[in-house]
Amino acid sequence: MQGGHGGHQEHHRHERGGHLFQKLFGSKLVVTLALLSAIAMISMTVIDYAFLSGVKQRFHSDVELARFLGFFFALGSAITIIIKLFLSGRLVKKFGVIRALLVLPMLLLIVSIAIIISNYVSVTGFTVFILFGILMMVSEVFNYALHNPVFLAMFQPLDLHRRLQGHTTIKGLTDPFSLGVAGIILYYLFPPGGAQQSDLVFISYLFLASVVVWILTLLFVRKHYFQTLKSAIYNRFLGTTQVQCNDSESVAILRDKLVSSYPEDVIYALELMRQSGVDNIHEVLQQQISSDSEVVRGYAVKLIKEQECRQLLPDLLNLIRTESSVPVRRKAIIAYCRLAEEAHDVIIDLLGSTDLNLRSAAICGLIETGGIEEIVLSGESLLALVGSEDELEKLAAINIISDLKIRKFYRPLLRFFDDDSLTVRKAVISAAGVLGSERLLPLC
Template sequence: MKANRFITRTLLIRENEWELVNRLFTFEFFQGISIAIFFYCSISLFLEHLPTNALAYAFILSAVLLWICGAVYSRLEHRFETKHLILMVVGINAALILFFRIGLLFDEPVWFYYLMLAGFNVAYLLNNLEFWGSAALIFDVRQSKRLFSIISAGDIPAKLVGFLASGFLGKLIGQEPLLWIAFGSLIVSIYFYRRLIATGAFEKKEHKKEHEEEHMNPTAEGALHLVRENPLIRQAALISFFSYSAFILLNFLFFGYVKEASHNESENLAIYIAVFLAGSRAITLLFKLMVTNRLADNLGIRTSLLITPILLFAMSLIVLPASMQNSLLTVFYAFATITITIDVLRAAIQSPVLLAAMQPLPVHERLSGHTIIKGITDPFAFFFIGTLLAIFFFVYPEVDYRVMSLLLFVLIIGWIVSVLRFGRIYNQTLQKAIRDRSIQEREISITDRESLQIMQDKIARGEPGEAVLALNLAKDLPAETRKEFLQSAVENLSPFVQLKAVVLARQWNMKEFLPNLRILASSASDYQVLTATIAALSEMDESFNSATFLRHLNPDVVAATIAQSIKRQDASQSFATELLQSWVKSEDHSLRQKAAEIIGDAKSPPLLDMLRVLMNDSDVHVKEAAILAAGKQKTMEAAAELLGYIRFAPWQSKVIDALQSNGAASVQQVRQFIITCDDETLQKKLILLLGRIGGKSATDALDMLADEIPSMTDTLFRAMSHSGFTADQHNNSKYLRMCRDYLNSGAYIAYIIRYLENKKADTTVIRAFESEMQMLRDRLMYLFSFIYDRVSMAKVKAGFELGSRESISNALEIVSITTARELSKDFIALFEDTSYQQKCSLLEGTHPEPRLSEAVVADEVFRDLHHQYHSWTKSVVMYFLNKDIPSTVKKSIGVFRFSKDPLLKQTAEWLIGKSTLA
């Protein structure tokens, strides 16, 4: 059946979803008629033959049977595929109705009516489990928000028809024969279920047999574990418990009053019940079709879930004072209004939105959550309310509306609190749905003396690896203990352990260990240990005299001493500088290389002239050491010197690394170089360098470059993201404007793609425009991360990279939660996993469709009218649409002969040559 465009747009149904939604709706419609008639017969016969107080015990019996059936359903699901299980559930429900119809042919004992009402609740549970379980498998998170209320709305007109027919036919033929209609309706639903299977929806979602366990509902133990471990399911279960408990309590009070109002006359009672149930379902139908899907999509999950309890809270404030004044008629009308309200809003908003909120969970947990709510939590609500009522009537045989009002008030408060917590948990779960979990490192703490002694012995006499491990564990120990450990390490015969002790003493700034370091400086035989000790003493001991080591025979020791002496500006600085100067001029390239390394360690501006000499050295090793040393200077002068060598290909990567080491001091020099540079590849490298440098100066420079060289937007956004750029009050409007411009460009390109698809254009041309759309999507995600939440947008990017329909849906849901509605609406329309026909249908309201032709498309691309197109797209359009390009447009192609892009240049020359020959 072809979809009516007005209906699909009104109900927010995509064109490719229509057939599936239509068949699910019809399947649920006939099941709904059966369930409605079954409930009508069960409740009417129960109230006709038993007092209202007996409902409490029927609730308790229902709870027990529901728990048993939920467990059986879970086990069956582990044995059968979903599509077969659904057929089995329909058969079980038909058998239940047939059993009770045959039972009513005989004289029924009292327990039969208890069993019949409880049997209805079992049938209703099984119907919910199979229907919502299948819907959860078929639809993703964004579809669920739009469509759950639509597909489940088939249940509402069905119940409307069922209740009205029951009320009027019941007067003519009696209530018992109505069960034959219920039975027949279930049989008819099987035909429509076969049509649903034919769509292949279940085949797309179900895995092979070895993977089916992941899609099964949990056992009782698994359910309890899931409730403990999964906060989203736990909170959803709490919401369901409070809302369903309030629903059961209100229905008990209302049906009890209706029974009294009808004076126990079965015909009047049946009409009362039929009118009430039919009226509430009529209102629910309107809400579901016209309001619910828009609420969830526009207001979000938490706000939608709050509507029902907040409204009931306000209404309960009216009931509570009235019940205290014993105004029975007022209380009844108030309870009747609340009952209809909760019945409508639970069915129209609460249930579909709550189940839609489960969609970010993995399939197994999602199905488990549905089963926990319907098969465990809801029966517990029956048991809870039934037990409370039974205890109440045991103590006080009459209904006290004051107590009932207070109980209702408490349930609504619990409901509201649960929803408020649920909103935060839902957002966290949604983001977690498309990211990997991180593993926390464990810390080890040893404090007992015996263990410390063992560690100290290991440090003093153990293998180097064991000793170093024990030293690392000492960082959080008391200073005295750490000193003892370091002393033991110095006594270890391994230079590696001694070196580690010196490094840790310097790192921990252990001044109390200075005497030990002085002894080590005079006795160390290993040059690495000695140079590390000199560095530690120079930094930690102001009285340390390094002059002795300037005449050491080992050049590494001398080099370390020169660097520390110049850095400290101590008494030996003059001699150290002269010694360094002699090394710079030495014919021994190894000494010149050490001189460069010393300058790097010393970080002294007066040494820059020596560094310039070494950067021009003929020896490559000296030159490399000098470039690295320049990067350690942290000065603008060093950055300027480094940029002088960046165009030399052999040194480019080294210079860029050195500029990064130079940090913020490089930023302004690099920015000016980027602006004047005519090498696009080098520009990109330096832009990314600014991103790696980071900090405010780098982000400010990138922000300015975004205005100065817009042709580098993609590279700039990537660098800005890497640097942690966040828009502020000064530039926020600029990036919001960019978002709107890109969304407008995306809409125009979407119309072009639809036009090309309708014209059966070459797929290469269509793919070129699709790549432009992908580029726009990536730019918009960067912009959203600058304006809104960086972490959330990282999850969005990951979702798109995964590429599955579900991950993309989750990503779009995060966009809708995180960004402004005016932006997210167009973004979702452009990048949802739908056809371009559907995308354009969604865009028509805000982006008028342009009048397109091949000439208009070519002119758009060549002149970059709405978007700056990639050279590849221009080349493709030029090649494949050349026959349709008018001469007026071809005139604009001439400029491409001078393009730096070789493909664009050659294509332009080819087309111009072809035109000349023609």
């Protein structure tokens, strides 16, 4: 009986501990990010201490010290701006967020190894100071230009509540605590008054160990990040502009989503790929224009046009010839005309189609992008629709002019303001608003 009661108490304590853990961090991803942030904070503090100790030994007057530090940090800020403008985004886009997070610790690892090697060769104290200066510069520049922005991006797969909770916990609790731990370590390891030359040797080993732990921690971060990202993508609560999914692991998750039987899932994955600038997206779109879903095929054609995938022009032409869905075929016609250097006979033949949707698409496409012959032919077809007595053809003409958005095409619309059909009059007023021609304002 007593043993059972003790087991119940133990279970209750475990539940309370789990509840506290959940309340503080919210998810395992936040836990690993908190650990990563703590290690980075301790490592940066060690660098600051070593560098400033070396500076104190080199410069004995306040004027020299202020001049050097002012120049050093001004140079660091200038380099940070340059890297942030021209390099950071490209690194993240090319390598993904996890590998981008690895850049700073790897650079610090290389410099710290160089410092340790210098201890075994006959180098001057000035050389060691220069190496610590490089270490400090790398730390400052890449921390602000790359590491901090990418670190914040790691929260994006989380829902809004957990994201805010994670930010608050790490910046408000973990980082200050880590800074205090780093201060205590340095205080007890080194005497007051700053580190001496012999102390800098020990600091280099201490820093090397912290960087190795930093890199190893990234392995755990990577695991939980992609687990969280996969969950976010599969539940479709992640905004398409929130996260970059161009690294191999993220792309693999999105490719799994593309085989879903739900069109919404496929479109969601395609949009994430487009937004993230995934390489060779034309290969994915080539597969999706053969999808069983009409909605997916139409969306794939839309992306082919937006991404200007001219290598898929033969596929679009084949789709125009064989597609059973008129809306998809219409999109393919417009996309083909937009991307092709010259109109194909298949498109020109559609000017005589009995299907108004296909004829309208051909007219729009050829007027927008055709040569002089195609423009003349499509213009004649448009004027034939304008002069028609059939209400549907009148509406088709109005919609074509509205879609073209060419202000000088206002004249054919004038005749429709007095049309007997209320539907036609409403359509022409709407088209006039799209064109924005002053000549149409008095008639609206």
